[in-house]
């Protein structure tokens with residue numbers, strides 16, 4: 001294997017370094033986060049640093065870059081407290097990726113890229129039309145990370161929308177069948193093939209595939 005010490009990595013140009021370091025944490029659960037601004041204009045952006053924090057209470061967190069780089073989503077969540085997370089399907093990947101462009105304040109990425117707003121459940125923020133897995137959250141906490149100026153935004157799940165035919169008898173959502181995409185690095189996307197499932201692991205018996 002080739003050894004890449006951090007001194008070498010730090011000497012690369014920022015995009016090369018970004019691609020390389022971003023790949024290390026692995027394939028990521030890429031989604032579109034929708035919000036509505038204080039001016040009533042909806043906002044949509046691609047986010048991949050999304051993490052499950054716990055099932056009871058049902059909490060999901062995501063990392064928001066520094067405000068200078070990604071100002072709108074975090075501002076809208078702090079002001080309005082509600083947001084939706086929408087899985088990306090290959091059918092609308094190009095439009096989804098385009099939402100990562102820096103559109104000016106007051107421009108809705110929904111309209112700019114041609115994605116439909118789906119309003120439902122009396123929720124004050126739209127979902128993304130055509131997204132196979134959609135969920136709605138209420139802000140629980142914004143944790144600033146002074147180390148690099150990012151924020152960890154934690155939300156409580158309030159509503160989930162998914163075709164019940166892809167919810168297994170044990171509750172697992174078949175994201176392979178849904179076509180939910182993953183991302184790699186800053187701009188690469190893929191779909192996932194199922195590989196294996198296991199019985200609950202116990203120290204006194206070998207791993208058992210089911």
Ligand SMILES: Cc1cc2nc3c(=O)[nH]c(=O)nc-3n(C[C@H](O)[C@H](O)[C@H](O)COP(=O)(O)O)c2cc1C
Pocket residue numbers: 030043044045046047048049050062063064065066069070071072073074097099100101102103183185186187188
């Ligand atoms: C594949 C991909 C993943 C991204 N993941 C994140 C992320 O996890 N956090 C983040 O703040 N920005 C992320 N971005 C950048 C945002 O999509 C971009 O800054 C967007 O304009 C959001 O800005 P806004 O909040 O001002 O609307 C990602 C972009 C791409 C293409």
